[in-house]
Amino acid sequence: SCLYLSNFLSLSVFQLQTFQVPSCVSKHELTSGVAIAHVLNKIDSSWFNETWLSRIKEDGGTNWRLKVSNLKKILQSMMEYYHDVLGQQVSDEHVPDVCLIGEMGDVTELGRLLQLVLGCAVSCDQKQEHIQQIMTLEEQVQHVVMTAIQELLTKGPVETGTPETYGDFDSQVSVWSPEAGDCWLEYQMEQLQEENYRLDSSRDDLRVRADVLEREVTDLQLRNEELTSLAQEAQSLKDEMDILRHSSDRVSRLEAMVETYKRKLEDLGDLRRQVRLLEERNHVYMQRTCELEEELRRANAIRSQLDTYKRQVKERCLHCSRQHTSLHRQCQKLPPQDTVVRLQQENKTLCVQEESYRHRLEELQTQLEDSQRSQNTLETQNRLSQQQISELSAQVEELQRALQEQDSKTEDSSLLKKKLEEHLEKLHEAHSDLQRKREVIDDLEPHKIDELQEILKKKDEDMRRMEDRYKRYVEKARTVIKTLDPKQKSSAVPAEVQVLKNQLTEKDRKIQHLEHDFERTRSRHDQEEKLIISAWYNMGMALHQKVAGERSGPSSAPAQSFLAQQRQWTQARRGLSRLQPR
Incomplete structure (x- = not known):
């Protein structure tokens, strides 16, 4: 209801002030998105980092278009954070209309946006610190926060009590505090169940992945054996190729020798x-x-x-x-x-x-x-x-x-x-x-x-x-x-x-x-x-x-005597004297 959202919004402003962020004094200042962006940066600085924070325009002022642009960036980043980091799906009824927030300053839509911010705080890695801060607040604030968290996690509307039902809010603080503790325990149990479910599913996935990897290992071993056999065959073929290459070189040398002999025969004929x-x-x-x-x-x-x-x-x-x-x-x-x-x-x-x-x-x-x-x-x-x-x-x-x-x-x-x-x-x-x-x-x-x-x-x-x-x-x-x-x-x-x-x-x-x-x-x-x-x-x-x-x-060469050599020389001289002209 409007009263619930207004109370939640006022409490949220008070809670946001505990994060020590600038521009978090009134509800009107939340419509620019600057304070919400700083709170998200405090919640998870790895996702909502300085680069993302620099994209938020701080000089929006009265320009509702800049406000809407900042709020769209914040909403898109939170939806991605819920889906990718927290593994949760936000229903459409909890998604705020940022145009109404930036242009008209709608309190209802702003409360939904702050409800998403609170869900990020109690679901992130540093949720224990944020929960301890919430537990240090007043019981009324704790009750409102627990109700908002329960409504967001159960993905359904939560019936808020009227003054006729609850009577005086101050008189029932003593009753709400154990109920808030029970809600908080239920919330933690649900978180643990979901985490257990995620772990079971991841275990099943890893088991399937392990089976697939084992099959791949067996396939690779078979492939390795085939490749080793092929490598041995290739080595044997390489040895045969070396032998054939050596024989081809020898054949080429023999062919060259044959060619030289042929050329010598041709030269002899010439x-x-x-x-x-x-x-x-x-x-x-x-x-x-x-x-x-x-x-x-x-x-x-x-x-x-x-x-x-x-x-x-x-x-x-x-x-x-x-x-x-x-x-x-x-x-x-x-x-x-x-x-x-x-x-x-x-x-x-x-x-x-x-x-x-x-x-x-x-x-x-x-x-x-x-x-x-x-x-x-x-x-x-x-x-x-x-x-x-x-x-x-x-x-x-x-x-x-x-x-x-x-x-x-x-x-x-x-x-x-x-x-x-x-x-x-x-x-x-x-x-x-x-x-x-x-x-x-x-x-x-x-x-x-x-x-x-x-x-x-x-x-x-x-x-x-x-x-x-x-x-x-x-x-x-x-x-x-x-x-x-x-x-x-x-x-x-x-x-x-x-x-x-x-x-x-x-x-x-x-x-x-x-x-x-x-x-x-x-x-x-x-x-x-x-x-x-x-x-x-x-x-x-x-x-x-x-x-x-x-x-x-060669053995009979030295058998010629000196007299035989002299006879040869005399015959040569006689032949020379005959050849000379008269």
Whole structure:
């Protein structure tokens, strides 16, 4: 009733003052919610903490909207506290309307709000302290507080006594105090029963949770056993993988070795082809050297012819000078102009013959230069062939070493060794063929010399015929000079003779220079040819001895005597002397 709520409200204000909170003097000041918030902070500071307390606006004043906002926050926090902390459910009839409290200052709704605050005080963790404070109050206050608490906990309305029922409130204080104690004991018993119920329910929950955890433990143990078996299988598979990896590495190494052997076989085939090409090229070079030797002999013959021509030209020049002096002496007895013209024509014919000789000399000179160029090219080609032969010999030695190392491992190495021996035998046969061809060339040289001598004889006969013709011309000139008028003089003939002399001297100088160059190149060519032949023979002998030593084996190598070695060296020198050009 209104009287009950007003009494409860006045008592609540008095009780709230015991918490020593600000703004708790009158009922009107409770509508702002500030004092109630401070009381809740005193009741349970862990839930209604300072952060929550700072959200309460203390400067509400006459603004009812701020009051309603504060009261809503307080009501929401208390409902959550009842539900989450105390585990109690507040009925709707005990929930106050905060809008009426903030806007109208409704006493009934404010009493309901304070009733919820009182329930928080007697149900929190520090409830003994708050109950002791309540027990220190007057009996009237205790009765009102107990009634409010009982009404809140029983979740039903409690009939409040009227003045007619209870009579004078002061006269029944002695009766209410035991009743308040009984109510308080009943309240504590209910609290203990509820706590026991909560503990039973929590025990059941924990028992169920323990059963679930036991089942999970058994499942985990089974899973652990499965995982251990899987781990053992994985370890065994890992060991197998390591074994397979090791075997795969070994297979890869063996494949690499097979590839290297294949490449060596291919290289050996390439070397074989190169040796064949070099043999063919060497054969071509030998043919070319034979041709050059023939050209050289021809050049020597031509040089001898040039010597004879030079001597003949000198003799003719002397003869011409003598005839010129004789003609000059007899010029006073020259015949008329027609004889002079005839002599000029004969002189022109002589000039033409001299020009033909000069052209012939130039042709011989060009032939000599061509022979020198061909000789130089052959020398360079011969050097290149010697370098290639030396490289091939080094490669053959490397292959021999590789074959000796791999002799005990594979059967292919024995085949390669046989092929290499065949290759060396072919080289030795080629060298012997070269020596035989050289001997044949040496045998053919006398025939060519005889042919060149016959050619020289023919040239000498031609020169004699030319001299006879020249003598006849001179005799004719003498007869003409005798018949000519001695007063007539011809200055053209000595000038032409002087020109011919100058040309002859220049040609003599050129011929001497060419002879000197030819002798120098010939000596150098002979030396280089000797060195090449000696190096080729030494290399062939070394390879032959090496192959013979490999055939006989390492045990039979030191069985060769000193006399046998000396015989080999003498045979080598004889072969070298045969190979050298004559």
